[in-house]
Amino acid sequence: MESEHTPSEEKAAATSLGDLLSEVTSDISLLIRQELELAKAELRQSATRAGKGAGMMGGAAYAGLMAVFFLSVALWWAIGLLTGLGWSAVIVAVIWGIIAAVLFAKGRKDIKTVKGAPQTVESLKKIPDALKRNEENR
Template sequence: MSTADHRSGHGSAGEPVGELVAQASQQISQLIRQELRLAQAEMTQKGKRFGVGGGLFGGAGMVAVLALQALVATAIAALTLVLPVWASALIVTGVLFLTAAALAMAGKKQVGQATPPVPEQAIDSVKADMAEIKERAHR
């Protein structure tokens, strides 16, 4: 920028510095809005996949419950060959309660270790944009 440009408040392209700052501010605002839209789209896509996966797990769980009910009935019937029906049912019920407790403790541990989903593409894009802005500012 020449001394005359500096005194007159004009940038190197002959535009007033205030106008250049306003343009930069507008471009940064637009860039931020675009990045937020990208993050929202990415989170929506991940949410849909999570929902479908959850539905499939739910269906698998339902079929597994039916299979376990059949297995419990089979175990009780097998034990009745050597024990009275009430004792067979009581033993199988106790084993089921112990299994439920072990699964609950394992589930609690897993939930405690869970981390929320992160919009990785949007974060990487923002980092690249900020590096570009810094690079242009230093020119």
């Protein structure tokens, strides 16, 4: 009983090793190029979405700033009915100054607690010691 060979097996038997390696190398190269093109397309799509999202966030920040501005003007005007417009402007400015000081203090405190990447730094410090031990063992 004679076994039948698949077309791939027949081609492998009839082709030299150099030609087979060349074909495999060509296929791998093609696969890598295709994967890179896919990655580029995905990154372009992600960048487009991120850009649109950032634009929307910028618009929202501007709208929020305008809302705060007009609420401040309304507060200034309302306090002005009680104290006069000059003093009400000072009162609103002092309120914003207090808010700015509190946010600054909180942000500064949070920044001081940032440690960076302590585990990475510790790991990197160990590399020279490991290299020295390897050189001593040679």
